[in-house]
Amino acid sequence: MSKRIVAENLALFYREAARCYGDLPAFATRKRALEWHPVSYRKLYEQGLDLATGLIELGVNAREHIGLFGDNRYEWMLADYAVQFCGAADVPRGTDVTDSELVYIINHAGIRFAFVETVELQKRVLELRDQLPLLKEIILMDPNGHTENGVKKLVDVLNLGSGLRIEGDRRTEDRMTDIKPEDLFTLIYTSGTTGTPKGVMLTHSNIISQIKTLPGIHNCNDRVLSILPIWHVFERVIEMYTISFGGCTYYSSVKTLGEDLRNVEPTFMASAPRVWEKLHERIIKGVKSSHPVRQILxxxxxxxxxxxxxxxYYITNRYLKLQHQSRWKHWLMLPLHILRWVMVLPWYGFFNVAVLERIRLGAGGALKTTISGGGALPAEIDQFxxxxxxxxxxxxxxTETSPVISVRPSNNLIVGTVGPPLPETQIKIVDPVSGNVMYPSDQFPYGGRGIKGEIWIKxxxxxxxxxxxxxxxxxTIKKGWLKTGDLGMITHNNCLKILGRCKATIVLSNGENVEPEPIEMRLQQSQYIDHCMLVGQDKKFISALIVPVLSEFHQIGIPVNSGKELIVNHPEVQKIIREEIRRMTSNGSVRYQQIKDFRLLPDGFQVGEELTNLHKLKRHVIQEKYNHVIEELFASESI
Amino acid sequence: MEFSTQLLYAHDQILLALMIFVIMLGMGASLTIDDFKAVARSPRGVFIGFLSQFGLMPLIAFSIATVFNFHPAFAISLILIGCLPGGTTSNMFTYFARGSVALSISMTIASTLLALIMMPILLGFYTSGFTAQINAEMQASGTGTFVIPTGNIVSSLILVLIPVLLGMVIRRKWPDWAKTAEDTAGFVGIIVILYLVFTAFTRHGSLFLKTPVEVYIGALGLGLIGFFFGYWFSRAVGMYPLFQRAISLETGIQNGPVAFAVILLSFHEPVQSQMLWLAILYSTFIVITSSFITLVFRSRGQFDWDVYKNVTIHNRLFGKNYVTSYPQGFLTKRLINDPSQGTSPAQKRSVAQ
Incomplete structure (x- = not known):
């Protein structure tokens, strides 16, 4: 009963969805807890055609870049439909985009037409207008907002197109069939880097391959709750995937998530680790506040x-296999596991039904599967x-891989890994220093499984x-192989395990990228700071490991013969460094790049140990050596 | 086969009484006044369920006892179990079997109340032959006479309803405790059944061997045949899958604790131990068979359940007049006339148009 539609390009895919799923709801918008507004596949398609015709009339060309600045809502999807029908590509970004990013993106991508979601964003774009020489038309998505200064309303453009289509205008149909698989469907600017944002070009064939190969069995009875920002390609692919099986996407938000989970009872959901952490926290809180007998149960x-x-997992060979396990040990352990399985089964069966089911109801109760991406899921949350x-x-x-490289399917769910690569996707593990291929390779035992290196994908x-x-x-891309900058290994049951990063970029748990090098360079300009390294991969904020210039502190009155430990723990020293960090990062840094906390390291970094011959940081070495310090830094991080 | 000693000692009986109390309390704690009102809302389902529970089940029990030529004490016990109302266990299993929990609860309530009238009538009707047999034996050996203690049965049924009422009061006043009571009830039920089987095993080790094989077949078969007939009977009269599964489980799964209460309070030796033994066997087997049936229902019922859920949620969120129109060929033939399976008026209207 499960079926997925595919097409050559996204525009034809949308048309096919309307043909197959007609009057089923495609998207639902929340008005109140129990009042949602659905839009059917057919209506979305027809409105998309109207809006596209309106855009063509305004002068939108095929293959041109259209700005799409807004958060998850029906009009966003409608605008995307229209842009695809025009044969154009959209350049999406959320309403939290900064002014400087807006200017950069609009000018770099050569945007002439831009959708803005809210009146505030409209105001901001209008204020920046003299820095945006190319921008011709601004279209406001919010149907209730007031437009000013020549800004057009989405509804008006739609009505313009609708009128033309009634008169027989069929320009969109030509545009749709004219799209080539290698044409862009979107141009996504990566976020949060200190350097200039990079525009990632994703094509129709990229996204169609994702829709085709994502694992999962769904049909048009499925309800999908959407909480991630739509301009992240992960959420976008999930919404496209939902369209492919005729499901309905319900737009929720972090604030209303708990309520929406209960009312919508989603069967599928995509989210980032943060959402799982919050849900975990809520469940644990619920258990703790319940009756003591229930807690024990x-x-x-x-x-x-x-x-x-x-x-x-042991019996079905679905456990994390980092090391090769000898066959005799397996046969020795197998009967023990079977015995335990049989003995626990009836008890587990009962408690699963009587107790755990109620816990699952807290997450809507109907979830068949959920998919987590956009950062590493903490192991204990995953297991929970x-x-x-x-x-x-x-x-x-x-983002560069639009975005899924690998995912663990529900029938081969190995906790601790990110699953096998998708079909048609190849993975290489490469030594980041020497560039030698470690997997797949005959030169290493077990074909190179269990060896750590940089992940390359094709x-x-x-x-x-x-x-x-x-x-x-x-x-970044050499002979079709994309260097991910992540460290990983292939486990002995052919799954990918992520082990960290070899590129300097730090990805925070909210998905923001931070380039540490420019910030570190600024900090090192301080007379008190010898070396420093920023940390915070998969955390909520960034922190710094700092090697202070010890001699500087003798001058400010701390005794010369004090031990290193004493100096770094001196409150006065701590205060000076804190001041220095504030001073060095005060100009131009955006909020999430502010350094929340730091630790002083008594021993300096040595060449050959923590530093390369060129005095560059060996990040993974420092990471491993000062792991306890880093853990301490983030121990206070409240989930 | 005869029992040389009592199957259960006094302290076991107290334990059993405690278990009955806890389980019936848990049953009450899971019920609200609304559930009682719901009975009136789906009279058709409840009526079919009634026919299945009080029409089919006693007949199945009687047939098994007759075909296998049961010892009269076992026969009476099996028929007694066949006449029992449903309990909360079936509600839980129905939930997991993707059946209509609302119908299951309505049937439980209706059958528990109706049992006060139906049980004495049915018991008297089906057991008359076996009672006469015991009576003749006892008069021949000069140990007295034997009749079905109808008055005692009714009063023990009423007695069993007291903790149910108490549970309902708890649910109203202290909802948190009610949930705990519900959980505990299920757990206690399984523990005590295991305890009884275990003590029977250690104390009367040879009992398992001495029990005639047809008694095992009867204890196992009663539930299974009940599931089977409940499923197909409700299908034959045109119930949709969701209700079919609820009726099937409600028919097969009887309220075991009530059986224990009735046997302990109304019957005496020499038949009591034998009757108890069959009740223990039935209770043990029914947990296993219904778990199995539930898994089968659960996987087979996935599709129509998904349709039902989706349609219900659409009506909840998009308004009760919203009609979900599935693409052609998506719904199976049985569901096509009524994708909502009669639970949602708006969706039914769409078919009429």
Whole structure:
């Protein structure tokens, strides 16, 4: 009963969806907790055609870049439909875009037409207008907002097109069939970098390959709750995927998530680690505030489930296999696991039904699977959800790979990995220093499984390149292989495990990228700071490890013969460094790049140890050596 | 086969009484006044369920007892189990089997109340032959006479309803405790059944061997045949899958604790131990068979359940007049006339148009 539609390009895909799923709801917008407004596939398609005709009438060309600045809402989707029908590509960004980013993106992408979601954003764009010589038309999405200074309303453009179509205008149909698979469907500017944003060019064939190869069995009975920002390609692919099986996407928000989970009872959901952390926190809080007898019942149920699942994973060979396991040991352990499985089964069965089901109701109760992406899911959260019976399919990817590279399917769910690569996707593990291929390779035992290195990928989802950055593109993609900058290994059951990053870029848990090098360079200009390294991968904020210039502190009155430890723990020293950080980062840094906390390291970085011959930081070495310090830095991070 | 000693000692009986109390309390704690009102809202389903529970089940029990030529004490026990109302266990299993929990609860309420009238009538009707047999034996050996203690049965049924009412009061006043009571009830039920089987095993080790094989077949078969007939009977009269599964489970799964209460309070030796033994066997087997049936229902019922859920949620969020129009060929033939399976008036109207 499960079926997925495919087409050559996104525009034809949208048309096919309208043909197959007609009057089923495609998107639903929340008015109140129990009042949602649905739009059918057919209506969305027809409105899309009208809006596209309106845009063509205004002068939108095929293959041109259209700005799409807004957050998840029906009009966003409608605008996307129209842009695809015009044969153009959109340049999406959320309403939290900064002014400087707006100016950069609009000018770099050569945007002449831009959709803005809200009146505030309209005002901001209008104020920046003299810096935006190319921008011709601004279209406001919010149907209730007031337009000014020649800004057009989306409804008016739609009505313009609608009138033309009634008169027989069929220009959109020609545009749709004219789209080539290698044409862009979107141009996404990566966020939050200190350097200039990079425009990732994703093509119709990129996204169509994702829709085709994502694992999952869904049909038009499925309800999908959407909470991630639509301008992240991960959320976008999930929405396209939902269209492919005729499901309905319900637009929720972090604030109303708990309520919406109960009312919509989604069967599928994509989210970032943060959402899982919050949900986990809420469930634990619920358990803790419940009756003591129920708490005990929960703990028994959870314990049993853990034992049961561990044995089940062992028996079905679905556990994290970082090292090769000898066959005789496997045969020795197998009967023990089978015994435990059989013994726990009836008890687990009962507690699963009586206790864990209520926990699952907290997440809507109907979730078949959920998919997590956009950062590493903390291991204990991952295990928690799998143990209570909400399978989380963790995936791995990046904007440059539109975005999914690998994901663990529900029938092969190995906790701790990000699953096998998608079909048609190849993975290489390469030594980041020497450039030797470690996997797949005959020179290493077990074909190179279990060896750590940089992940390179080749497949239909790899981007066309960075817009107007041929040099950077060449550095990133070599002979079709994209260097991800992530460290990982292939486990002994052929899944990918992510082990960190070899590129300096830090990705925070909210998905923002931080380039640490410019900030570190600024900090090192301080007379008190010898070296420093920013940390915060998958965390909520960034922090710094700092090697102070010890001699400087003797001059301000701290005794010369004091031990290193004493100096770095001196409150006066701590205060000076804190002041220095504030001073050095005060100008131009945006909020999430502010350094929240730091630790002083008594021992300096040594060449050959923590530093390369060129005095560059060996980040993974420092990361491993000062792991305890880093953990301490983020220990206070409240989930 | 005869029991040389009592199957259950006094302290076991107290334990059993406690278990009955806890389970019936849990049952009450899961019920609200609204559930009672719901009975009136789906009279058709409840009526079919009634026919299935009080029409089919006693007949199945009687047939098994007759075909296998049961010892009269076992026969009476099996028929007694066949005449029992449903309990909360079936509601839980129905939930997991993707059946209509609302119907299951309505049937539980209706059958529990109706049992006060139906049980004495049915028991008297189906057991008359077996009672006469015991009576003749007892008179021949000069140990007295035997009749079905109708008055005692009714009063023990009323007695069992007291903790149910108490549970309902708890639900109203202290909802948090009610949830705990519900959870505990299910857990206690399984523990005590295991305890009884275990003590029977250690104390009367040879009991398992001495029990005639047809008694095992009867204890196992009663539930299974009940599931089967409940499923197909409700299908034959045109119930949709969601209700079919609820009726099937409600028919097969009887309220075991009520059986224990009735046997302990109304019957005496020499038949009591034998009757209890069959009740224990039935309770043990029914947990296993219904788990199995639930898994089968759950996987087979996935599709129509998804349709039902989706349609219900559409009506909840988009307004009760919203009609979900699935693409042609998506719904199966049985669902096409009524994708909502009769639960949502708006969706039904769409078919009429």
């Amino acid at each position: 929960f703990h028994i149920a959870y314990y049993l489930s853990k034992q049961f699942k561990a044995s089940e 959800f799998n143990n209570v019976g909400i399978p989380v399919l963790e995936g791995y990817g990046m 497949g239909p989802q790899v981007m066309k390149g960075y817009y107007k950055e041929p040099e950077l593109t060449k550095q």
